[in-house]
Amino acid sequence: MTTETILDAVAAVEDRVVELRHTLHRHPEPAFQETRTAALVAEVLSELPLSVRTGVNRTGVSALLTGDTSRKDSHRERTILLRADMDALPVQEETGLPFSSEVPGVMHACGHDGHTAILLGTAMVLCGLKEDLPGNVRFVFQPAEETTGGAEGMIREGVLENPRVEAALGLHLWGSAPRGIVEYKPGPFMAAPDSFTIRILGRGGHAARPHECVDPVPIAATVIQQFQNLVGRRVNPVLPAVISVCRVSAGNTHNVIPGEAELEGTVRTLDPALREEIPAMMEAVVRQVTAIHGADYRFDYDFRYPPLINDSKITALLRDAAQTVLGRERVREAEYPTMGGEDFAYFAGAVPSTFFFLGIAPEGETIQHHHPAFRVDDTVLKDGIAVFCRAVFDFLERDAVLEQRL
Ligand SMILES: [Zn+2]
Ligand SMILES: [Zn+2]
Known part of the structure; x- marks a missing residue:
């Protein structure tokens, strides 16, 4: 033709x-x-x-x-x-x-x-x-x-x-x-656009008495930072990876420590093997950070398109x-x-x-x-x-x- x-x-x-x-x-x-x-x-x-x-x-x-x-x-x-x-x-x-x-x-x-x-x-x-x-x-x-x-x-x-x-x-x-x-x-x-939702389960109470609570907010902050260390230090630098925490939600006023914080975001990878490894690395961060502070967690990970x-x-x-x-x-x-x-x-x-x-x-x-x-x-x-x-x-x-x- x-x-x-x-x-x-x-x-x-x-x-x-x-x-x-x-x-x-x-x-x-x-x-x-x-x-x-x-x-x-x-x-x-x-x-x-x-x-x-x-x-x-x-x-x-x-x-x-x-x-x-x-x-x-x-x-x-x-x-x-x-x-x-x-x-x-x-x-x-x-x-x-x-x-x-x-x-x-x-x-x-x-x-x-x-x-x-x-x-x-x-x-x-x-x-x-x-x-x-x-x-x-x-x-x-x-x-x-x-x-x-x-x-x-x-x-x-x-x-x-x-x-x-x-x-x-x-x-x-x-x-x-x-x-x-x-x-x-x-x-x-193009990348695999996988997603996650993490709940950090603490114990709420009066904002002036943090020692009697398990404040999920600083725990969430540490988890977010450690995710970026994970990309920077644990992932092979020649393999692209993105972890973006896109929603952070906790609490509803200035003087109450909330009982729970929730993080939601996306993970992008191009390498199928790395794609499989990342959720376990992320969950290890969440498990250990929450353990240090006496909190509990729920970790949900959704594999979307390859x-x-x-x-x-x-x-x-x-x-x-x-x-x-x-x-x-x-x-x-x-x-x-x-x-x-x-x-x-x-x-x-x-x-x-x-x-x-x-x-x-x-x-x-x-x-x-x-x-x-x-x-x-x-x-x-x-x-x-x-x-x-x-x-x-x-x-x-x-x-x-x-x-x-x-
Ligand atoms: Zn389109
Ligand atoms: Zn589109």
Whole structure:
């Protein structure tokens, strides 16, 4: 498939994709409530030669494009998966855009409306070129990326099977990268965003008689400090780790020692082994610090999404595809991984995959995700579609050539 043909087909759907993005933006829905979004996605997909499944992991939608697998003398079909997330956030929009959210307190403040529109556009383009597509494409529109991870449930409900998916691609519109720039990275790319809640159980009483109490407040302060020593002194410095205590709560007035303090926060790691070790290190700190002061504790640790680790071969394929459609100067390796989490990690953990960023920031600026003023640059939507389509053809065609030789 020539790049020229792909780019012409992308140009033909661009206006509709931008319009769809604006419609999605007007009607944001939070995690697992993406019913209107899913209905719109299913409606657009139903116009195309696809087999569509709705209600996958509650509000998810999946669709299969069956290409012309007879084009190669192969005993085996190949299938690649493309994924978008559909959920919005509990943020009150303050962009002043004409297509601003019409739902009070809910906003597409992470760009998932753009991801959904890009994937719909990709489905339109690939369906238009299906006679020349030597394999299958599975489109996945998942719920709840921002909360509990809609990806895992969709995998459980079979989106990687029938036919068996052999590779997966996903993208995120990215406020830290300049408009229209693709950033890729093989290996660890995004962190495991695990979380914890710790209760320090002391004994409350009169603020003037601390010796008759077990004050949980200074104990909590010591625990917080020791967590930072843990990152600084116990964790191998070449392995990134973040422990952020984000909520500290205790007491309700100035002259009563509270009976209890509660800490809540997040732990970010890229290394799967370190990820497993950190909770025990943290609990040891809590156990020993509370023991010194005669307090008790409860320690709850929640393993959320795994770290997102990009496959090196699929990442190289994506890089080459992006360079072909955008030019070398618009494609670069990300300097660092990010410690943000992303539930595409479940796909990447199951099949060789790559997740990449598509920049949306104006020259010299950074766009904050999850912020009331977050905005997407519509001119990059076509770039996302073109990169996806080129990568799909490269994956299926390259493989067809390889298999013919065997
Ligand atoms: Zn987000
Ligand atoms: Zn996001």
